[in-house]
Amino acid sequence: MHYVDEYRKKELILAVAGEIRNISKKEITLMEVCGGHTMAIHRFGLNALLPPNIRLLSGPGCPVCVSSQHFLDTAIAYSRIPGAIIATYGDLIRVPGSVTSLEKEKANGADIRIIWSVLEALELAKNNPDRPVFFPGIGFETTAPATAAAIVKAKNDNTRNFFVLSAHKVMPPVMKALVEEGVKIDGFIAPGHVTAITGTAIYDELAAVYGLGVVVSGFEPADMMQAILMLAVQLETGAPKVEVQYKRIVHPDGNKIARDLLAEVFELKDDRWRGLGTIHNSGLKIREDFAHFDAENNFSVLVPELPDPKGCICGSILRGTKTPNDCGLFATACTPSDPVGACMVSGEGTCATFYKYRS
Amino acid sequence: MIPREEKILLSHGNGGRMMHDLIGNLFIRHFGNTILDEQTDAAILPAESPFLAFTTDSFVIDPLFFPGGNIGKLAVCGTVNDLAVSGATPRYISVSFIIEEGFAMRELEMIVESLATEARHAQVTIVTGDTKVVNKGKCDKLFINTAGIGMFRKEDMLVGKALNINPGDAIIINGTIGDHGMAVMNARESFNFKSPVISDCASLNHLIRRMLEQCPGVKFMRDPTRGGVATVLNELAAKTGLGIELSEQALPVSKGVGAMCEILGFEPLHIANEGKVVVVVSEAESRHLLEIMKSHPLGTQSTVIGRIVRDHPMKVVLKTATGGKRIVDSLTGDPLPRIC
The missing domain is CATH 3.90.650.10 (PurM-like C-terminal domain)
Structure with a gap:
């Protein structure tokens, strides 16, 4: 497969691993923020190729995992509105809410459809003009522009029965929050596809003020090994900065069209993150101009605040302070077929990844 | 001659003349063989070996037509393969159709045709079947249920049981x-x-x-x-x-x-x-x-x-x-x- 196989060559990966071993002497902790990176590390067994002085930590970059239980309970409550259609990405369907899940509600008769693109949700709305179609929007700067585009299109086409429940989030505040909270990190393996939208300026403060290395990485094993090598060089030479490894996709200025769309449709709000609490200006709220398409603005449902499941340490795992192996439920009470916490459900969740690629 | 109605009606499953026509003009025409042609309530089969393999399967695939086949071909392949991997030689199959009212007759014929072709190719005989039509919305277009019977050579009877498997195999x-x-x-x-x-x-x-x-x-x-x-x-x-x-x-x-x-x-x-x-x-x-x-x-x-x-x-x-x-x-x- 072009553009994939080239980055999975064993000789290339082993050569970079050798270079890392030659250069890296300090004890360093690197956090991969993105769930896609966590997947790649485990899928390709990259940990085994790194010297013992380099520690990798998984961060809060799985959109499903960081979405609060309250968000899910709200989506479930919408599914019970007479006539409602919930059009959702497949990842979300099995995530346990406080008492039920969208999958269980579907079996109870709710109309829940799995879609691959938000535009399919819009299409559903057009084909069912008498029914409200809800799209639970999750994800970071990578997926939020598509949601924004759908909302703009709904407005232009006058599709009045399309509603977004936005749990979209932005990356920089949570990265900063983790550092300020005292999670010990020397550098970030920064998310490639988020940066393709945002550009690299969002990380400047992390390097300049907090003295952290930041390398924006691709998702193939050779990409990740090269990003780790670049971070090792920065940290060994005492010159942390923002660099891009994933140059074939990421332009330092990002994607202006997507950013303009985001700014047109969304504004920042304080937002809740599972396990991390409320983080200032970390979520995306639909602007007043598009309020008609904001589900929360149009439908009020009563969703009680309930505590997260007992024994589940998803929060600490998302903060990078614990790993799945520290959890008493991991691989016993909590498995992909019977998940307790969100990190076990999403394909990009740290627990699901540890479970799938355990050895 | 294919039945003249363009769509399947509830009457095609009611046991009366229309059902009789559908069976004769569509199913028997494509599947016809000396056992099925008898149109008895139960097929009478010669036993060719002392042990039989018997399997059943249902097909609810969506969409009915896909690149490389359709639900009819799939129904034969699925049933035949279950018998074959057990070590048996597939010989007879049954085919039952559960059809949603309003289903296009032309599509039904395409499915029946491809089912018949695959059965000939696999050398299995369709010996019995059934047709039911349910109200619109009560099933999704078309479901097929099959059963299959296969004959055994004595030496092949253990092949599905995973015995004698050793490291190095x-x-x-x-x-x-x-x-x-x-x-x-x-x-x-x-x-x-x-x-x-x-x-x-x-x-x-x-x-x-x-x-x-x-x-x-x-x-x-x-x-x-x-x-x-x-x-x-x-x-x-x-x-x-x-x-x-x-x-x-x-x-x-x-x-x-x-x-x-x-x-x-x-x-x-x-x-x-x-x-x-x-x-x-x-x-x-x-x-x-x-x-x-x-x-x-x-x-x-x-x-x-x-x-x-x-x-x-x-x-x-x-x-x-x-x-x-x-x-x-x-x-x-x-x-x-x-x-x-």
Whole structure:
């Protein structure tokens, strides 16, 4: 497969691993923020190729995992509105809410459809003009522009029965929050596809003020090994900065069209993150101009605040302070077929990844 | 002459004249044979061996037509393959249709035609059947239920039971994996991937017969349908108490399936096949068996994908192309409901 196989060559990966071993002497902790990176590390067994002085930590970059239980309970409550259609990405369907899940509600008769693109949700709305179609929007700067585009299109086409429940989030505040909270990190393996939208300026403060290395990485094993090598060089030479490894996709200025769309449709709000609490200006709220398409603005449902499941340490795992192996439920009470916490459900969740690629 | 109504009506299932016409003008016309032509309530079959293999299956695939086949062809292949991998020679099948009111007669005929063609090709006789029509909205277009009967040679009766499996035995598959699941997915979802992925849907009984007759050392066979190769091998590991080691580089995956799985985040080992057989054979006989399989049109791409090992009992472990190792679990959750 072009553009994939080239980055999975064993000789290339082993050569970079050798270079890392030659250069890296300090004890360093690197956090991969993105769930896609966590997947790649485990899928390709990259940990085994790194010297013992380099520690990798998984961060809060799985959109499903960081979405609060309250968000899910709200989506479930919408599914019970007479006539409602919930059009959702497949990842979300099995995530346990406080008492039920969208999958269980579907079996109870709710109309829940799995879609691959938000535009399919819009299409559903057009084909069912008498029914409200809800799209639970999750994800970071990578997926939020598509949601924004759908909302703009709904407005232009006058599709009045399309509603977004936005749990979209932005990356920089949570990265900063983790550092300020005292999670010990020397550098970030920064998310490639988020940066393709945002550009690299969002990380400047992390390097300049907090003295952290930041390398924006691709998702193939050779990409990740090269990003780790670049971070090792920065940290060994005492010159942390923002660099891009994933140059074939990421332009330092990002994607202006997507950013303009985001700014047109969304504004920042304080937002809740599972396990991390409320983080200032970390979520995306639909602007007043598009309020008609904001589900929360149009439908009020009563969703009680309930505590997260007992024994589940998803929060600490998302903060990078614990790993799945520290959890008493991991691989016993909590498995992909019977998940307790969100990190076990999403394909990009740290627990699901540890479970799938355990050895 | 095909029935003149363009759509299936409730009357086509009510036992009266219209149903009689539908059976005569469509089903008997395509399936006709000396046993079915009798139109008795039960088919009377000659017993050709003291032991019989008996299987049943239902087909609810959506969409009904997909690249490489349709629900009719699939119904024959699925039933025939279940008998064949048990070591039996498939001989007779039953076919029952549950049809939604309003279903297009033309589509029904296309499905019946392809079912008949596949049955002739597999050399199985359709000996009995049934037709029901349900109200619009009470089933999704068309469901098919089948049963199948196969005859045994005495020496083939243990081949489905996974006995005498030992460390060192080779695991062979007759070609690329994941083609059916991805073809159906591509046909169902609005991806519009340009590279066509075609279902491998095929009756394997002739290939399997040749394998069993020419290589008595076949120890185990299974068709990796829903749940894919990973699920079959996990069941085998659990049953034997032994480990299984697969080589990622040896796994035959077509470019199209590989690319779709990469984009959608699927594991090819979890994707369904409808024309594949996973075989376990002793290391000593593996080369011979490969030659036999490659000599058949459905086995030209046969290859060894892994081995039975003493290590990691009851677990399937994949040696990755980059030199790592990881556990391959059975499928959990269902990324693709209604693929057969």
